[in-house]
Amino acid sequence: MLEEVERWLSRRSWAVADRPLDRLAAAKLAAGTTVSVVLPALDEERTVGEIVAEIRRELVERTPLVDELVVVDSGSRDRTAEVARAAGARVVRRDDVLPRLPAVPGKGEVLWRSLLVTSGDVVAFVDADLKEFSADFVTGIVGPLLTEPDVQFVKAMYDRPLTVSDGSETPGDEASGATAGQGGRVTELMARPLLNMHWPQLAGFVQPLGGEYAARRSLLERLPFPVGYGVELGLLVDALHTVGLDALAQVDVGVRRHRHQDGQALGRMAAAIYRTAQLRLARGHLVRPELTQFVRGASGFEPRTYAVDTEERPPMAGIEEYVTRHAA
Template sequence: MKLPVQTWFDRSTSRARDWPIDRLRAQKAGTRVSVVLPALDEEATVGRVVRMVHRLAHDTGLVDEIVVMDSGSTDDTARVATEAGATVHHRDEVLPEVGSRPGKGEVLWKSLAVTTGDVVVFVDADLVDPQPQLVTGLLGPLLTDPTVELVKGCYDRPLEGAGSTSGGRVTELVARPLISRFYPDLAGMVQPLAGEYAGRRRLLEAIPFCGGYGVEIAMLIDTLELRGLPAIAQVDLGRRQHSHQDTAALGRMATQITHVVHQRASGERSDAPSITQFARDGYGHYAPVTHVLDTAERPPMNTVAGYARRTAKVS
């Protein structure tokens, strides 16, 4: 007898090669697709990611718009992305009446206000070797199965000493144990924190967006609770190469993810999480550094009055 995790995994996991372009084009019909790249100081890589998506859009018609959401870059991210063929929006210029916050969750949330796709594909801007299947694979379940509303990518993530199939250090040490403890229905997710995923607008409009690095795990949990496990699928996208953060940064990421999961599991809201880390001072002594991390949530976009007005103008 199969365990529930295995049953979901067998039914809802596919590979990018299962979704050939001709099949997707035949299924797309009138579905509008937006690809969004959240970016913060990614001038070295954002151009090649945008060019990959731009070629896919030109050659296949599967992508209708490419948007880069600038999260406050101080380098040439915006210029490079524009020259590569994307429309760039700075977080401060989108829904200015609600203000701006730092972090990835903020720009993902605000991207809903400047895109028009029925399906929105999120792709990280730090990819070293971006391939079209990062987009086409995610589109497969959404274009062919109307009951699927969120598709997560999974892939090999090369990291010396970690094994080629590592789900990521924070995933293996933090997210996976938390999911197994509090949300075992999601235990079949290979990479719950993956930055490549896609969703139907009707879902993305109906869920809150966490600030910072809690956004991916929160989206999974909220989709599970709002739509149920059958609404979630995952696609093996092959191999993903990207820049790696140092362990101190991963510690701050892990703190945010732990906070978000415990909040949702307990149903209680608490103050912003903090973590104290240590660094040598100018005299060679350890000095404590405490980071207060913003995980404040944005409400479901379909409850924001300014968004309703903007979508009315788009339509």
């Protein structure tokens, strides 16, 4: 298995600089491929505008690489929608998509519904909380899909410095509170061990839980989407079983800086990711799990119990509205 992973790394791992922007634009034009970029957003007014503006400036106006830039707002209580729209994105409310099926909370729910309101042959997902955003995140993940006909699913890889103060620090600056390479805590403590033990073919992915990835629509519409934190692991594992390891790839895009979650939120993420893996290993009728955590209150430690995200949306190719839209 190690030899297989090493062969895959040599053939399917690249750097963003390997594909200059003019080459990508020419390949896109020659093939007639269309590209949609989706930002799932919930209360991201501080960062979403800069991300949208960068993509529009570099990949819509300066170089015509992105055909569609959509922010799907999953119920923000701040100015996320207003800021994103002003920066040049089309903003869609999650609850307005497929209204016959009531939405449930979760990132995966938003990504699944985004397939209904986009039309690109290639769909790229980018988190809306990134700081110091570069268009390289988009060109990196769509590049192999425009130049390598056999590639169907591409993850970004990057350094994730862990910042513990205001997020303005630089990696390696000890006084700033940043620790280089330590930002992927759930990846290292949960996802990577699970993948290495149960899906060792995927051991070569540097950031298996990263929120920046792109795929061909023809693949995404065939995959189930876990509605919550498990969506990245679920899509990666299901893509492996659907199209095989050689159709998967990763591209180094540099450094990813974003808002970090507290320890309890990470615990809930880890539980959902474990459950997503468990379902793929068992596919049985299992009891819906809960996770109990503790916070200190006026009378001591108080329990807080959360349901673990386990619901999944079916492949979009089986949804009548989607079939009708894409047949038109």
